[in-house]
Amino acid sequence: MEEVKQKSWFGRNWVWVVPLGGCLTIIAFFVLGIGALVFGVSKAISGSAPYEYAVEQASNSPKVIAALGSPVETDGIMQGNISLENGDSGHVDITIPLKGSKRKGYVTIIGEKVNGDWVYEELYVLIKSTNEEINLLDKSLEGN
Known part of the structure:
Protein backbone atom coordinates (compact mmCIF):
# COMPACT_ATOMS: atom_id res chain seq x y z
CA MET A 1 0.00 0.00 0.00
CA GLY A 47 -1.98 73.51 18.80
CA SER A 48 -2.39 76.71 16.80
CA ALA A 49 -2.92 80.12 18.40
CA PRO A 50 -6.45 80.69 16.96
CA TYR A 51 -7.65 77.25 18.11
CA GLU A 52 -6.29 77.71 21.62
CA TYR A 53 -7.64 81.28 21.80
CA ALA A 54 -11.15 80.22 20.71
CA VAL A 55 -11.31 77.33 23.20
CA GLU A 56 -9.95 79.52 26.02
CA GLN A 57 -12.44 82.32 25.36
CA ALA A 58 -15.37 79.87 25.19
CA SER A 59 -14.27 77.98 28.32
CA ASN A 60 -13.93 81.19 30.36
CA SER A 61 -17.12 82.92 29.19
CA PRO A 62 -19.82 83.08 31.89
CA LYS A 63 -22.56 83.09 29.19
CA VAL A 64 -21.14 79.98 27.51
CA ILE A 65 -20.72 78.20 30.84
CA ALA A 66 -24.32 79.06 31.75
CA ALA A 67 -25.60 77.76 28.40
CA LEU A 68 -23.48 74.60 28.06
CA GLY A 69 -22.71 73.77 31.68
CA SER A 70 -19.37 73.44 33.39
CA PRO A 71 -16.75 72.40 32.43
CA VAL A 72 -16.70 73.46 28.77
CA GLU A 73 -14.45 71.13 26.77
CA THR A 74 -13.70 70.29 23.14
CA ASP A 75 -15.74 67.40 21.76
CA GLY A 76 -14.50 65.89 18.53
CA ILE A 77 -12.71 66.93 15.39
CA MET A 78 -12.78 70.53 14.27
CA GLN A 79 -13.79 71.60 10.78
CA GLY A 80 -12.40 74.33 8.57
CA ASN A 81 -8.92 75.47 7.71
CA ILE A 82 -5.97 77.55 8.74
CA SER A 83 -3.59 78.85 6.12
CA LEU A 84 -0.29 80.56 6.78
CA GLU A 85 1.76 82.40 4.20
CA ASN A 86 5.41 83.06 5.15
CA GLY A 87 4.59 83.16 8.89
CA ASP A 88 3.43 86.79 9.03
CA SER A 89 0.10 86.49 7.25
CA GLY A 90 -2.66 83.95 7.08
CA HIS A 91 -6.34 83.15 7.44
CA VAL A 92 -8.37 81.07 9.88
CA ASP A 93 -11.94 79.80 9.51
CA ILE A 94 -12.58 76.91 11.89
CA THR A 95 -15.46 75.48 13.90
CA ILE A 96 -14.66 73.49 17.04
CA PRO A 97 -17.25 71.21 18.70
CA LEU A 98 -17.77 71.87 22.42
CA LYS A 99 -19.58 70.09 25.21
CA GLY A 100 -20.59 71.01 28.71
CA SER A 101 -22.48 69.17 31.42
CA LYS A 102 -25.84 70.36 29.99
CA ARG A 103 -25.52 70.84 26.24
CA LYS A 104 -23.30 70.79 23.18
CA GLY A 105 -22.29 73.60 20.90
CA TYR A 106 -19.68 74.92 18.50
CA VAL A 107 -17.18 77.75 18.71
CA THR A 108 -16.43 79.42 15.37
CA ILE A 109 -13.44 81.65 14.77
CA ILE A 110 -12.72 83.62 11.61
CA GLY A 111 -9.74 85.91 11.29
CA GLU A 112 -6.64 87.10 9.51
CA LYS A 113 -3.01 87.12 10.54
CA VAL A 114 -1.51 90.50 9.67
CA ASN A 115 2.14 91.34 10.36
CA GLY A 116 2.42 88.35 12.69
CA ASP A 117 -0.67 89.16 14.82
CA TRP A 118 -4.06 87.46 14.62
CA VAL A 119 -7.03 89.79 14.16
CA TYR A 120 -10.34 88.02 14.71
CA GLU A 121 -13.37 89.09 12.67
CA GLU A 122 -15.80 86.62 14.23
CA LEU A 123 -15.65 84.56 17.40
CA TYR A 124 -18.90 83.09 18.65
CA VAL A 125 -20.40 80.00 20.24
CA LEU A 126 -23.51 78.43 18.72
CA ILE A 127 -25.55 76.38 21.19
CA LYS A 128 -26.67 73.26 19.30
CA SER A 129 -30.10 72.67 20.87
CA THR A 130 -31.32 76.28 20.97
CA ASN A 131 -29.39 77.87 18.05
CA GLU A 132 -28.44 80.68 20.46
CA GLU A 133 -25.33 82.54 19.31
CA ILE A 134 -22.98 83.99 21.93
CA ASN A 135 -20.58 86.63 20.59
CA LEU A 136 -17.22 86.30 22.36
CA LEU A 137 -15.66 89.37 20.75
CA ASP A 138 -18.13 91.83 22.30
CA LYS A 139 -17.08 91.95 25.96
CA SER A 140 -19.97 94.32 26.80
CA LEU A 141 -22.36 91.37 26.26
CA GLU A 142 -20.58 89.13 28.78
CA GLY A 143 -22.45 90.41 31.80
CA ASN A 144 -25.88 90.04 30.15
Whole structure:
Protein backbone atom coordinates (compact mmCIF):
# COMPACT_ATOMS: atom_id res chain seq x y z
CA MET A 1 0.00 0.00 0.00
CA GLU A 2 1.40 3.29 -1.10
CA GLU A 3 0.81 6.35 1.02
CA VAL A 4 0.07 9.58 -0.84
CA LYS A 5 1.42 12.60 0.93
CA GLN A 6 -1.11 15.44 0.86
CA LYS A 7 0.04 19.03 0.36
CA SER A 8 -0.18 21.47 3.23
CA TRP A 9 -3.06 23.94 3.45
CA PHE A 10 -0.81 26.76 2.15
CA GLY A 11 0.46 24.54 -0.65
CA ARG A 12 -3.11 23.92 -1.80
CA ASN A 13 -4.32 27.54 -1.40
CA TRP A 14 -1.33 29.78 -2.17
CA VAL A 15 -2.85 30.86 -5.50
CA TRP A 16 -5.51 32.99 -3.79
CA VAL A 17 -3.86 33.55 -0.37
CA VAL A 18 -0.83 35.47 -1.69
CA PRO A 19 -2.74 38.04 -3.82
CA LEU A 20 -5.44 38.48 -1.18
CA GLY A 21 -2.86 38.92 1.58
CA GLY A 22 -0.96 41.45 -0.52
CA CYS A 23 -4.12 43.44 -1.26
CA LEU A 24 -5.18 43.44 2.38
CA THR A 25 -1.71 44.61 3.42
CA ILE A 26 -1.83 47.50 0.95
CA ILE A 27 -5.32 48.47 2.13
CA ALA A 28 -4.21 48.34 5.78
CA PHE A 29 -1.20 50.59 5.07
CA PHE A 30 -3.46 53.00 3.15
CA VAL A 31 -6.00 53.22 5.99
CA LEU A 32 -3.28 53.64 8.61
CA GLY A 33 -1.60 56.32 6.48
CA ILE A 34 -4.82 58.31 6.06
CA GLY A 35 -5.52 57.98 9.80
CA ALA A 36 -2.04 59.21 10.67
CA LEU A 37 -2.41 62.13 8.26
CA VAL A 38 -5.77 63.19 9.71
CA PHE A 39 -4.48 62.82 13.27
CA GLY A 40 -1.31 64.78 12.47
CA VAL A 41 -3.14 67.66 10.79
CA SER A 42 -5.75 67.77 13.56
CA LYS A 43 -3.02 67.79 16.21
CA ALA A 44 -1.15 70.59 14.42
CA ILE A 45 -4.26 72.76 14.11
CA SER A 46 -5.35 72.14 17.70
CA GLY A 47 -1.98 73.51 18.80
CA SER A 48 -2.39 76.71 16.80
CA ALA A 49 -2.92 80.12 18.40
CA PRO A 50 -6.45 80.69 16.96
CA TYR A 51 -7.65 77.25 18.11
CA GLU A 52 -6.29 77.71 21.62
CA TYR A 53 -7.64 81.28 21.80
CA ALA A 54 -11.15 80.22 20.71
CA VAL A 55 -11.31 77.33 23.20
CA GLU A 56 -9.95 79.52 26.02
CA GLN A 57 -12.44 82.32 25.36
CA ALA A 58 -15.37 79.87 25.19
CA SER A 59 -14.27 77.98 28.32
CA ASN A 60 -13.93 81.19 30.36
CA SER A 61 -17.12 82.92 29.19
CA PRO A 62 -19.82 83.08 31.89
CA LYS A 63 -22.56 83.09 29.19
CA VAL A 64 -21.14 79.98 27.51
CA ILE A 65 -20.72 78.20 30.84
CA ALA A 66 -24.32 79.06 31.75
CA ALA A 67 -25.60 77.76 28.40
CA LEU A 68 -23.48 74.60 28.06
CA GLY A 69 -22.71 73.77 31.68
CA SER A 70 -19.37 73.44 33.39
CA PRO A 71 -16.75 72.40 32.43
CA VAL A 72 -16.70 73.46 28.77
CA GLU A 73 -14.45 71.13 26.77
CA THR A 74 -13.70 70.29 23.14
CA ASP A 75 -15.74 67.40 21.76
CA GLY A 76 -14.50 65.89 18.53
CA ILE A 77 -12.71 66.93 15.39
CA MET A 78 -12.78 70.53 14.27
CA GLN A 79 -13.79 71.60 10.78
CA GLY A 80 -12.40 74.33 8.57
CA ASN A 81 -8.92 75.47 7.71
CA ILE A 82 -5.97 77.55 8.74
CA SER A 83 -3.59 78.85 6.12
CA LEU A 84 -0.29 80.56 6.78
CA GLU A 85 1.76 82.40 4.20
CA ASN A 86 5.41 83.06 5.15
CA GLY A 87 4.59 83.16 8.89
CA ASP A 88 3.43 86.79 9.03
CA SER A 89 0.10 86.49 7.25
CA GLY A 90 -2.66 83.95 7.08
CA HIS A 91 -6.34 83.15 7.44
CA VAL A 92 -8.37 81.07 9.88
CA ASP A 93 -11.94 79.80 9.51
CA ILE A 94 -12.58 76.91 11.89
CA THR A 95 -15.46 75.48 13.90
CA ILE A 96 -14.66 73.49 17.04
CA PRO A 97 -17.25 71.21 18.70
CA LEU A 98 -17.77 71.87 22.42
CA LYS A 99 -19.58 70.09 25.21
CA GLY A 100 -20.59 71.01 28.71
CA SER A 101 -22.48 69.17 31.42
CA LYS A 102 -25.84 70.36 29.99
CA ARG A 103 -25.52 70.84 26.24
CA LYS A 104 -23.30 70.79 23.18
CA GLY A 105 -22.29 73.60 20.90
CA TYR A 106 -19.68 74.92 18.50
CA VAL A 107 -17.18 77.75 18.71
CA THR A 108 -16.43 79.42 15.37
CA ILE A 109 -13.44 81.65 14.77
CA ILE A 110 -12.72 83.62 11.61
CA GLY A 111 -9.74 85.91 11.29
CA GLU A 112 -6.64 87.10 9.51
CA LYS A 113 -3.01 87.12 10.54
CA VAL A 114 -1.51 90.50 9.67
CA ASN A 115 2.14 91.34 10.36
CA GLY A 116 2.42 88.35 12.69
CA ASP A 117 -0.67 89.16 14.82
CA TRP A 118 -4.06 87.46 14.62
CA VAL A 119 -7.03 89.79 14.16
CA TYR A 120 -10.34 88.02 14.71
CA GLU A 121 -13.37 89.09 12.67
CA GLU A 122 -15.80 86.62 14.23
CA LEU A 123 -15.65 84.56 17.40
CA TYR A 124 -18.90 83.09 18.65
CA VAL A 125 -20.40 80.00 20.24
CA LEU A 126 -23.51 78.43 18.72
CA ILE A 127 -25.55 76.38 21.19
CA LYS A 128 -26.67 73.26 19.30
CA SER A 129 -30.10 72.67 20.87
CA THR A 130 -31.32 76.28 20.97
CA ASN A 131 -29.39 77.87 18.05
CA GLU A 132 -28.44 80.68 20.46
CA GLU A 133 -25.33 82.54 19.31
CA ILE A 134 -22.98 83.99 21.93
CA ASN A 135 -20.58 86.63 20.59
CA LEU A 136 -17.22 86.30 22.36
CA LEU A 137 -15.66 89.37 20.75
CA ASP A 138 -18.13 91.83 22.30
CA LYS A 139 -17.08 91.95 25.96
CA SER A 140 -19.97 94.32 26.80
CA LEU A 141 -22.36 91.37 26.26
CA GLU A 142 -20.58 89.13 28.78
CA GLY A 143 -22.45 90.41 31.80
CA ASN A 144 -25.88 90.04 30.15
